[in-house]
Amino acid sequence: GAGVSQSPSNKVTEKGKDVELRCDPISGHTALYWYRQSLGQGLEFLIYFQGNSAPDKSGLPSDRFSAERTGGSVSTLTIQRTQQEDSAVYLCASSSGLAGGSSYEQYFGPGTRLTVT
Amino acid sequence: DQQVKQNSPSLSVQEGRISILNCDYTNSMFDYFLWYKKYPAEGPTFLISISSIKDKNEDGRFTVFLNKSAKHLSLHIVPSQPGDSAVYFCAANKRAGNNRKLIWGLGTSLAVNP
Numbered sequence: 001g002a003g004v005s006q007s008p009s010n011k012v013t014e015k016g017k018d019v020e021l022r023c024d025p026i027s028g029h030t031a032l033y034w035y036r037q038s039l040g041q042g043l044e045f046l047i048y049f050q051g052n053s054a055p056d057k058s059g060l061p062s063d064r065f066s067a068e069r070t071g072g073s074v075s076t077l078t079i080q081r082t083q084q085e086d087s088a089v090y091l092c093a094s095s096s097g098l099a100g101g102s103s104y105e106q107y108f109g110p111g112t113r114l115t116v117t
Numbered sequence: 118d119q120q121v122k123q124n125s126p127s128l129s130v131q132e133g134r135i136s137i138l139n140c141d142y143t144n145s146m147f148d149y150f151l152w153y154k155k156y157p158a159e160g161p162t163f164l165i166s167i168s169s170i171k172d173k174n175e176d177g178r179f180t181v182f183l184n185k186s187a188k189h190l191s192l193h194i195v196p197s198q199p200g201d202s203a204v205y206f207c208a209a210n211k212r213a214g215n216n217r218k219l220i221w222g223l224g225t226s227l228a229v230n231p
Contacts, residue, residue, distance in 0.1 A: 033218070041223070042223030043224075045218070050217060091161075093160070095217055104210055105151065108160025108162065109160050111158075
């Protein structure tokens with residue numbers, strides 16, 4: 001399909017292990033966002049990539065979290081030394097870089113449910 | 118510091134009636150607003166948006182109203198249907214510049230009862 005895809009859909013990991021979450025944005029979208037949603041909470045912004053600009057990392061909760069976007073397309077969110085409080089649904093979204101209101105419309109993937117035991 | 122606030126965490130309405138979801142914002146620089154709908158185990162999906170040059174935008178059963186002086190917007194769903202039961206998020210941004218990052222509210226969970 002042409003939508004945003006994320007993998008894996010579910011990940012269970014032991015406390016202290018590293019995990020990598022992948023996002024494939026919609027082809028041609030220059031902006032990519034990572035969010036997380038903990039149980040019963042709203043969307044928490046993590047990081048934002050816009051074209052070739054330096055990413056906005058202002059939402060990353062600690063230095064255990066990092067993300068990269070290779071070739072302006074696929075993005076990987078890495079969580080090192082996972083903790084139980086990292087358990088959440090991690091959502092990726094992309095939007096076009098075109099001018100106009102539609103460029104603000106973010107298209108979301110289905111998310112990755114991370115459980116740290 | 119919540120710049121976009123959805124003060125009602127939940128709302129319950131009867132099928133066929135109007136659902137009104139509210140959103141308040143504090144940053145007067147915001148000039149573009151969006152509503153998203155989220156079902157469990159799915160990512161949010163875009164519903165409707167409004168620019169600050171307008172005070173109303175309508176799309177089928179969904180209408181968004183913007184009151185700039187009050188820094189308030191609302192989403193009206195009429196008539197409400199059971200399939201509308203979901204969490205609704207309000208989001209906002211400033212259109213100046215190239216930054217497309219949205220500021221999100223915490224969401225309102227809508228339950229439409231048959």
